[in-house]
Amino acid sequence: MTRASLDKQPHEVASMFDDVAANYDLTNDVLSLGQDRRWRREVAQAVGARPAERVLDLAAGTGTSSLPFTRTGAYVVPCDFSLGMLREGKKRHPWLPLTAGDATKLPFRDGSFDAVTISFGLRNVQDTDRALRELHRVTKPGGRVVICEFSHPTRAPFRTVYEEYLMRALPPVARAVSSNPDAYVYLAESIRSWPEQAELAGMLQKAGWSKVAWRNLSGGIVALHRGTKSQ
Template sequence: MSDKDQQDKNTHFGFQTVAESEKAKRVADVFHSVAARYDLMNDLMSGGIHRLWKRFTIELSGVRPGNKVLDIAGGTGDLTRKFSKLVGPEGEVVLADINDSMLKVGRDRLLDLGVAGNVRFVQADAEALPFPDNHFDCITIAFGLRNVTHKDRAIASMLRVLKPGGRLLVLEFSKPGNKMLSKAYDQYSFRLLPLMGKLVTNDSESYRYLAESIRMHPDQETLKAMMVEAGFARVTYHNMTGGVVALHRGIKP
């Protein structure tokens, strides 16, 4: 493929079709806009249930003292904070995010909470992680994979930096199995979510994109197949809240 063809290749930004080179900037603009009130909006959007989804992710991670953990798209640091306690002073947690506004909010929040000694902050692209091969015991990516342009590249990059026997956990919005729930979820996503975004952050369009990006994300079985194709073993997923959210887990052989 020529450089021009590569530059002209298109992808999805929500329901819009945009050039791949444009998507990263537009996603960045979304998170620059919402970073300051990201935690508040998460609580409002999920009724606080996102904390239960993340707690289950922690429980399934199998993280122990001394482990090295990578929290990709770690945002404001909810998972990083918990992992920091689990790995202890001999372990390490890397909070990575491609968006410098989100990374700054997460760093400031964790420092304010006294979480610092075993945590590093790295601005990184999930498609090309700047870490050595076979380095981490566990990788998590919570509500971030759907924003990645080449999800297959990101999954392969995560596999590379995991140690053999290491675990990848992908927590992401997914596809409800019940038709009635799916219809209600659509109404909520496309009517109430942008309204809340307008009222709380004065930014309805960013939250409209977030709703659209959820619909464009692969469903549970498709994402499972992508992880298997990348080389992960024993890939399973757990539906939560009727499939509104799914937690995928895979092991590096």
């Protein structure tokens, strides 16, 4: 079984996600106590996809995260660099235009999308700044970005309890439900090393996004960042 290291070598991360593709959605549901469904509803609402808009769903995995956008009548491109995830997604949703692509060098022309979004995937990219610039590049002027990512609880007592869960409780639970529990040890470590909410907002601004804002979900376990590409 493969476990990625925190230097996030692309081949290691892709191979790790290949290993967990079959049970990935179910495992996330169990480990988040069902909260991942709520978080994804919040993403869909924040993106606000409209009929005939083009939406890029980056790090889409099996394509589950793309389904809410298709229901609005938008044209959605689910993109991921794990071929194992994409193969599993093609079995489940053969009609989706699942596309292989690296967040740091996206296979799309400038200004291709009205909205771009990535949920629980930016943390796994080796060069975050470059990925944010790429998302900016492929977005139309006036378009929007929505990033949903694990973050850091804002209240100190809750933060302590949460970090204890990540490092002590999550790995044993993962061993019970996942085909590659070591992947979820990496998950816990990568969450702890991820930037604070305000720091990620600054990275978005540095990449060219304007009107950057964020709000916390589940007490800061997850943060939803938004931005706009200037006209």
